[in-house]
Amino acid sequence: MCQNTDSSAVQAEKQKQPVRSFEKIREILRDNNHDPARLVPILQKVQEEYRYLPEDAMSYVAAALGLPAARVYGVATFYAHFALQPKGKYIIRLCDGTACHVKASIPILEAMRSRLGLGEEQETTDDMLFTVETVSCLGACGLAPVMLVNEQTYGQMTPEGAVALIDKIMEQENNQ
């Protein structure tokens, strides 16, 4: 059962120190010799750890490497690969490369977004179950339009197919 095991002494102690010691990030930094030139691989590892790049983590990396936070943020926002917001359990990546675009990827996107009730500029559902984003060419143009759900590839998608897939996932989730 839920019990508050924090004694007031521990509480007081905690107020003084930041709760996190960033042990994991420190390890990543050590593995990379604290080399500012290795910023991109470092951020990649941090993202693997946390599934996105939290602001505190970027600040910590910046301070540890002696880089301005704006530089780290600049790099993080430059590469599409980096996520600055926590993502949902299911990350749907719809290809909007030339081939897929020509084969009507946008209607698929619209169908999924409306099924999930995503607002403008919103990529992740309120319940953190789904994230929908577009990516450029996935290198599977033969299967266009292509979409990835986490690591699984789905080819020759249609708006209806995509919505059905989402429904199926939702059902699975509800039955768990």
Add this chain to the structure above:
Amino acid sequence: MRNTSETKTTLTVNGREVSFNEETNLLAVLRKADIDIPTFCYHSELSVYGACRLCIVDVEGRGIVTSCSTAPEPNMRVRTDTKELRQMRKINVELLLAGHQRECPTCDKSDTCRLLEIARRLGIDEIRFKENNRQQPLDRSGVSLVRDPNKCVLCGDCVRYCGEIQDVGAIDFIGRGAKTQVAPAFNKGLGEVECVNCGQCAAVCPTGAITPRSEIEDVWEALHDPDKTVVVQLAPAVRVSAGEAFGGAPGELATGRLVAALKRLGFDQVYDTSFTADLTVIEEANEFLTRYQAGEKLPQFTSCCPAWVKFMEQYHPEMLPNLSTCRSPQQMFGSLAKRMLPERLGVEKKNLVVVSLMPCTAKKFEAKREEFWSDEMADVDHVLTTQEVTRMIKEAGIRFTNLEPRAFDMPFGFKTGAGVIFGSSGGVTEAVLRYAYEEVTGSRREEFEFHQVRGNRGLLETEVELGENKIKLAVVFGLGNARQLVERVARGEADYDFVEVMACAGGCVSGGGQPVNGEEETRERRIHGLFNADETLQLHAPQENPYVQEGYNKVLREPGSEIAHRLLHTDYTNRRPTLGLEVPEEHHPRPKEKVKIEVCVGTGCFLRGSQELYSELAAYLKETGQEEEVELCGTYCHERCDRGPVMAMAGIRPMTCRKTWMSEHGPVVSVDEELLENCDVNAAKTAIQEKLKKLN
């Protein structure tokens, strides 16, 4: 190949022979040959970026190249004037204009905007590209500067100045493609990050994308208010630059006309910041001599540059004890004015408004520091930069050049040359030496100057004999230079007794609020103007100032006295970010009384079902209709994996969110300040309800 000055070489430009020797790029060669190639992203003291492509020239055998990033070679045949070049330049400027919000009449920079100037020069009469700007909000988070992203042309000049010269790096290129912006980290405002307000980004920006934050309206308001008595103090560096806005040459002394103009604008009294600069010297020199004799807290760093002070507070708080505790001349003035003038001028304190006229954007920040406020009143109410005051003079329709010079009001208008040279790098040091020499040796020197500390170099090191002692001095400008110096001191590789630091190149003469002037040698000429002014005054050492002496006799007693400390000294704040960036108190959004719950969605917790917990809590809050009172969000690992599942309740003051995480041992949740371990969904629900009960 390297050319020395002996082996001059030549190349041809538009058929004309041009010689060159040490120039590192073609652009410099062309400029020396009096061909003014337009540029946006080239600054001689910054690295070469090569992005604007305005400086293009045609080199025979190579085609079109950017002259700023091409090295000159002997016998090169260069053309700058072909039809193709003209067209390409025009297209480049049109493209820049297409992405730029064109509201020139309301832009603070329109008088000196390079984009506008170049567009006119190249005869751009239409812009054939669609205007592509998403209107973005202005960044008014800082008290010194305003950022207008809609006017940015992405030349990167500010980014390089801030990073390369000031070693702050508060702004950078963020994002990519069409969404690229120049901005601080994490979508924050300039006032919320490590920006030290030096304003050099605004000085190099060719457009109005970063400008000094205007206080003109506040000052008009005060001037128009019949109940208010408005006094103004005029900083040393302003007198050698203000004339430039009215056709004067840089360095030309405009003091008398400026005083006359300020009186016409309606200021009741016009005083001189150099008066309190004299006072600063006496306090600072005594502080130094005391430390020197005791052999402690050395080197003593000067404290009159607020950008440098904030820099130290952020990056080297462990050295704050070495910073002189003296307030800057601006703040000493404010402190004395608010305490002495009400009686002298027969006004109530609440009706006295103190304005200062500064070359500097960081002075705006300094005046807002809470140390310089008492009873909810600032010692200095408004800070105008030179740029702002010249605009006011123009707005009032005052013909500056026709004004008869007038004199400052007494007693705060009286100064010696020591207080005037404060505006130049090395000036504070020299002024301190003029005082300390007499104090230590008991005798007067033949000549008043200390030429060894003049030099207009980024770092100047020297030794000066004061009686039996050799004082080791350093004079430095540019915060990048300052950082290197501080780090050398910290590592024990350098040893000084006294160090003067100014953030801006050459000192306050190049402050971020000074008129923007593309002319070379502006800095040298302004410095020269200040030393000339010193020369023509009868008194050169601060201790000779009779009104400063009177101040000691009547109020302050003696240098470093208890009352002098109270009125003229200050202390500093450690601003080193413990985590994340510095967020000054006033920028903390007032947290609403909400319970904040955060669920970790990091890999570990995610794999162990944090998702389910999150969804359940979300559904639960919807059901109970408590979505407004409880804030639910996802976060990352809280590093308590071994004690999970844990739920933390973050408090009523969610400063840094106490986040929830789930980890190797299952979902970890945090609710405000408290960490609840071994927690499941029901436990979380109970905790939330308890918390809410406490809140209501």
